[in-house]
Amino acid sequence: MMRCRRATRWMVTALDGELPARRRRALDGHVARCPACRHEMATTAAVLQGVGGLATSSEVPGRLEQATFRRVRLLAAAEAERAATRAWWMRLRLPALGFATAVVATVAVGLMRGSGDRPLAPRPGDGGRRVVAQAPTKDKPPLVASRERGGPQATATVPAEPPPELAAAPELFMDLPLLRNMEKLEHFETIRTTTLDDGEEQSNG
Amino acid sequence: MKRLGIVALLTAVLAAPVVRAQQPRPWHQLSPDEQRRAWENYRRYQQLPEHKQRSLEERYQRFQAMPPQDRDRLRQNYETYRGFDPGQRQEFGQKYRRWKSGQH
Numbered sequence: 385m386m387r388c389r390r391a392t393r394w395m396v397t398a399l400d401g402e403l404p405a406r407r408r409r410a411l412d413g414h415v416a417r418c419p420a421c422r423h424e425m426a427t428t429a430a431v432l433q434g435v436g437g438l439a440t441s442s443e444v445p446g447r448l449e450q451a452t453f454r455r456v457r458l459l460a461a462a463e464a465e466r467a468a469t470r471a472w473w474m475r476l477r478l479p480a481l482g483f484a485t486a487v488v489a490t491v492a493v494g495l496m497r498g499s500g501d502r503p504l505a506p507r508p509g510d511g512g513r514r515v516v517a518q519a520p521t522k523d524k525p526p527l528v529a530s531r532e533r534g535g536p537q538a539t540a541t542v543p544a545e546p547p548p549e550l551a552a553a554p555e556l557f558m559d560l561p562l563l564r565n566m567e568k569l570e571h572f573e574t575i576r577t578t579t580l581d582d583g584e585e586q587s588n589g
Numbered sequence: 590m591k592r593l594g595i596v597a598l599l600t601a602v603l604a605a606p607v608v609r610a611q612q613p614r615p616w617h618q619l620s621p622d623e624q625r626r627a628w629e630n631y632r633r634y635q636q637l638p639e640h641k642q643r644s645l646e647e648r649y650q651r652f653q654a655m656p657p658q659d660r661d662r663l664r665q666n667y668e669t670y671r672g673f674d675p676g677q678r679q680e681f682g683q684k685y686r687r688w689k690s691g692q693h
Binding site: 392393395396401402404405431434435542543546547549550551553554555556557558559560561562563564565566568569570571572574575576578580 | 669
């Protein structure tokens, strides 16, 4: 009787078509009986199919490449110009913006205190300024947490700095679909010319 | 002496692409498209079991150690394989299993 641990170990090899027939039958029998392994096998198959379907290279027409670079240069120049003009009025506006934020925060805290649902229980000696100072820090942890949740694993965009494993051997990951099928590709012609009739293992290559 | 210099220069120029082809490129030398592909594959790789990850690393080492023409042949075969329709792929899979069983 096969156990789930062994079944899991054999799954990828089986999906690659590299598991010997007897083991494959044992695995199929287990998967048919075990819903958890069935789910695991389906998930693994989906992952492997996703990897296999990726291209190892793609052609970009020269004209498109040039147009893209030109557009990037124009956008960068426009952004630099905008940053230069923004600098002087930002200096004037920042204090006003800070003042406005303080006023809004004070009003918001005042409204919360006045609503009576959840009073902030002012202690003797507590001034309005102290409460105002506490309000933004209450909101900080969820913001930080959501940023952590939206880390590299959760986004599809390429990070500016790759994880060390990826940085160490980027071409390993670029060639992953090829590496997965390496044995098939090394003996490609021999396998292609292998005959399937009459149960004999023959090859012309 | 001058002739020797020319020979040395020619050797360096002719050998340079070969040496460059054998050197793995660092991340910052990949094009944005290559970086995106590597990143997507990396995320998939992370989901594979540990023994499979090790096996892929070993294959990568072997692939890197191959002469450039062998690597080109593999890439060419992969492109052909990718171009198979589902029926051709299934047939190739059957042939592969048949061939594999004959290896043991």
